[in-house]
Amino acid sequence: MSDNNYPRHVAIIMDGNGRWAKKRGLPRALGHRQGGEAVRRVVKAAENLGLECLTLYAFSSENWKREEEEISDLMGLMRRFIEANLKDMIERRVRLRIIGDYKAFAPDIVEKLEDAMEQTKHGQRTLAVALNYGAQQEIAHAARLAAEEGSIDPETISRHLYTTDLPPLDLLIRTSGEVRLSNFLLWQSAYAEMLFLDVLWPDFGEDDLRQACEIFVTRERRYGGR
Template identity: 85%
Template sequence: MDGNGRWAKRRGLPRALGHKQGGEAVRRTVQAAENLGLECLTLYAFSSENWKRDDSEISDLMNLMRRFIEANLADMVERKVRLKIIGDYSAFAPDIVERLEDALERTKDGERTLAVALNYGAQQEIVRAAQKASEEGSIDLETVEKHLYTADLPPLDLLIRTSGEVRLSNFLLWQAAYAEMLFLDVLWPDFTEDHLRDACEEFVTRERRYGGR
């Protein structure tokens, strides 16, 4: 979900308002995923590198996270959406950790999954999984994959990045090995259900060979 800051800058607005509009795009996209019948939607909300940002921006992002949970948890429970966190969310403030764990518990029986990457970095994830695999005495594809944050999620089919940037930025590197990728020249706050629908339609036209002919 890239482009909140640039969205705000182009309008002469504070970055915090860009993040707020990005939160609205999250709500739209979660609803759009339901409308389109998607089994799982994963959103990259806060990377392990985002701690390098200004303290004020980090504070804005943390407050946005608090408000998002408060405003949407009851709706997620009602709509049977399971929240899944990938990343080490224990690094956040205690009240945020408590809210997240409450949300995880209350949504655990959901039929569809909203996975949110928080304090997440794919390289760190792979190192962590390899370390855990080595403790079992064998480092191979199966044991590493078993210890990824996404072990209980379906395989990644389509990876979408907004804002026109064409790179993965340390997101789901292992999982993206055979995923289709789509890079859109639209800033995240402007992302709509039409964009998601068009991306899904583009996905089904692609031939996936997984290294075969």
């Protein structure tokens, strides 16, 4: 996109997999699987729309509280997603970045993630995936590092966030009709535009992302000014 007002960095809270499955009388695992298909669509859509960075909230630090079977399904989906999409990401020159404490996952998943990040590190566009991520923990961690430097101020804290090498967040989208941030990118969202959509994540596609970006263009960003 050539419009200077178009977002560079869009983040999405991918919500609604379980409700999508429940509406159809299907297991939650199938909802997550369809959510994985939505991820594939949206990554390609972000490229088509010229987004510089897309950040997806895939697994929060609170998700460990879910049923063991569901967590196992999510871990399996993560493994399959990396295996099925790594080659395509390399060919499309998409850089994978993981934000969060991903090393808490099983060793084979950690190995797959780190291998994928290494193989895609020269990509021109970024797909950032939040795994075992919590914004409050991220801010606390950054503040501790800032204190060690002897200067606790916004600039120093920002430099120690997981997203320090990503463009500033422009637009945050949440699907499924819920209107809350759920401990996601709290610091980065300070001046981001927000959009809460009724569509369930497995049904989200390129048209939805395009419309969200077009709504963003119509908004006036004042950053606290009048």
